Amino acid sequence: MEKLMNDQSSQSSSFKRIWEFNFVTLITTLIQFLCVAYTFPVSELLSNQPFFHIDSAFHWYQMQLAADIAPSTIGYDPFFAAGYPGGVTINLSAHVPALLAILLTPKVSIVVIYKCYVFVCAILGPACVSLAASLLRLSFRHTALAGFLALILWWASIFHWYHTAGMVSFVMASFVALPFSAAIYQYLESDENGWTLIVLGITGGIIFFSHPLFPIPIVFFTLSYVCTSWSRISFQRLTILILVVSGISLIPNLFWLIPMFHYSGDPSIYLKVGQPYQKIVDANLLWRELIGQFRGNTHGAKIYAPIFIGAVYSSLFSRNRSMLKIAQCLTLSGFIILLFAATGASISVIGNLQPNRFSPVGYLFLIIPATIGYYDAIHFIKERHNFFSKSFITIGVAIVVTTTSYASYEMVREIGYGHWGHYGFPPPGVRGIGEYSKWILNFLEKQTNTQGRILFELSSGRIYDDAHMTGYYAYTSDREFIGGSYPYFHFTNFQDGLLFGHPINQLSKSRFLDYMRIYNVGWILVHSEISKKYLDSIPTLKVVGEYKEFKAYQINQALSFFTEGKGNIKARSHNLIVLSDLQGGVVTLKYHYFPGILSSPHSTILPKYMLDDPTPFISITNPPKDMTLSLQ
Structure with missing residues (x-):
């Protein structure tokens, strides 16, 4: 009877504990939902107004x-x-929103699909931290405080800028990485259930599909676990974990990894210099961001210092042995991630992973150790200790509480509608397209046609409505652009006065016009002074429109998509070019050639290089009168 009563008491305590942790996760999710619903706002979730900030417009096109x-x-x-x-x-x-677009269009518009994806990811982020605390079997108060700090970190740090800038999948994958790591910790420490590996593998595969940088913090966490648990680690369990989880995660993703690597070596996919984003190498970023500086390449937050102090204290002084192990493992993980973020780009290959973006992820991993440290410090103050040590800890706690309170105030300001500084894009998030885009779309409709292409100068500062809008412009207007739908994309990239890899004012006029002929450019839109000055000096160009910084030109040349032979582009869309009335033994198009291009009916298609473009153009030998081209 006594044993039965003890079992019932144990079950009751277990149910109570599960309910408490679920309650914290639900409350964290509810608070986040209310905040996101207010700033988004939720009334625009199903409207036709697009959510276009920085990368979001590019993801729409993807x-x-x-x-x-x-x-x-x-x-x-x-x-x-x-x-x-x-x-x-x-x-x-943007694999997940792209998959949703495949499954749900045309019944649901892509604008609505993307907004719902952004909204849901925002809601679920902070709850991952309280979930991680519960997986590590911390107390209710630790879990609640972890959820509170997660809310502050999501709103009052560069994380919110990332999210509003369109790096939605990265932010979500970063937050999921914490409970994923907690589950790994529990498996290596005590969990004998093999199903844990299956669940981790499936979850890892889904999040890796969502964002390919997801494994990086997991790798650093696993390395930290090995370092902090060397004396008791089971290398057999660790090896099984790595092989099973990575295998289950990787295999379902081969369907997109294989074709991606098949084309990744071609110089036309990205410029050889790569994209320069998030590649700063500066160890000083560590302390500047720690003290909350937010300017230039330094993206600190006021909540960083309290989190850091709490994590250090717990990893050094926690008296609870199990909590000390957790604190040391996660603190070392956070430190490695922070070091990687500040200095990882010193190795060129690693630089392509954009290490700087991982800086807030380091502090995310420090949240749980910080909560342990806070309560340990408070417990220390309550005990009888000598006056000096007690006073020192009391002052430290007061500083942490004051700084955290100010960070909470910053979170409130971040949510507010007002003309003050914000970490992310100020609310409302959904604003539709702006005046620049309206003018550009109107110009494309009235001043251009499908017989030629548009040379569009991209802006690093995104002067056109603070977004990478060219994909939206091209698809909406049914016009072809030279360059890319994103900066630093292709040899034909035109950005801030840099054209085809050269400063535009260093190109000879004849060379420039040769480029315009082989790419069949009929119109040019530029914003930089250097580009406008150069184009104004070319007599064959005519100014056909101006709006604020923008200046539009038309080229006085015959427009044709053929350099050899004759014919018509009857239609073209994604993965389809329809050719008609072809004439000549050899027909060369002003479209790029890639292995895998097929024709119907079958014809001999060969690459032909022109000027210094590293990508050849399509040349068709003895073509039929009518044919279609696609890439398989």
Whole structure:
């Protein structure tokens, strides 16, 4: 009877504990939902107004492309760069919204699909931290405090800028990495259930599909566990964990990894210099961000210092042995991630992973050790200790509480509608397209046609409505652009006065016009003073429009998509070019050639290089009168 009563008491305590942890996760989710619903706002969730900030417009185009070329993962995109392999080659961070677009269009618009994806990811992020605390079997108060700090970190740090800038999948994957790591810790420490490996593998595969950088913090966490648990680690369990979880995660993702690597070596996919984002190498970023500086390349937050102090204290002084192990493992993980973020780009290969973006992820991993440290410090103060040590800890706690309170105030300001500084894009999040975009779309409709392409100068500062809008412009107006739907994309990239890899004012006039002929450019839109000055000096260009910084030109040349032979481009869309009335033994198009391009009916297609473009153009020998081209 006594044993039965003890078992019932144990079950009751277990149920109570599960309920408490679920309650914390639910409350954290509810608070986040209310905040996001207010700033988004939720009334625009199902409207036709797009959510376009920085990368979001580019993701919209990736979703549209994915839906058009489905079920293939690769398709020919004629709208940019004189044709290139579109699909997974340029879509590493929008796989989930692209999949949703494939499944739900045309019943649901891509604008609505993307907004719902952004909204849901925002809601679930902070709850991952309280979930991680519960997986580590911390107390109710530790879990509640972890949820509170997660809310502050999500809103009052660069995380919120990332989210509003369109790095939605990265932010979500970063937050999921914490409970994923907690589950790994529990498995290695005590869990004998093999199903844990299956669940981890499936979860890892889903999140890796969502964002390919997800494994990086997991790798650092596993390394930290090995370092802090060397004396008791079971290398057999660790090896099984790595092989099973990585295998289950990787295999389902081969369907997009294989075609991506098939085309990744081609110089036309990205410029050899790569994209310069998030590659700063500066160890000083560590302390500047720690003290909350937020300017230039330094993206600190006021909540960083309290989290850091709490994590250090717990990893050094926690008296609870199990909590000390957790604190040391997660604190070392956070420190390694922070070091990687500040100095990882010193190795060129690692620099392509954009290490700087991981800085807030380091502090995310320090949240749980920080909660342990806070309560340990308070417990220390309550006990009888000598006056000096007690006073020192009391002052430290007061500083942490004051700084955290100010960070909470910053979170409130971040949510507020007002003309003050914000970490992320100020609310409301959904604003539709701006005046620049309206003018550009109107110009494209009235001043251009499909007989030629548009040379569009991209802006690093995104002067056109603070977003990478060219994908939206091209697809909406049914016009082809030279360059890319994203900066630093292709040899044909035109950005802030840099054209085809050269400063525009260093190109001879004849060379410039040769480029315009082989790419069949009919109109040019520029914003930089250096580009306007150069183009004004070319007599064959005519100014046909101006709006604020923008100046539009028309080229006085015959427009044709053929350099050899004759014919018509009857139609073209994603992964389809329809040719008609072809004439000549050899027909060479002003579209780029890639291995895998097929014709119907079958014809001999060969590459032909022109000027210094590293990507050849399509040359067709003895073509039939009518044919179609696509990429398989």
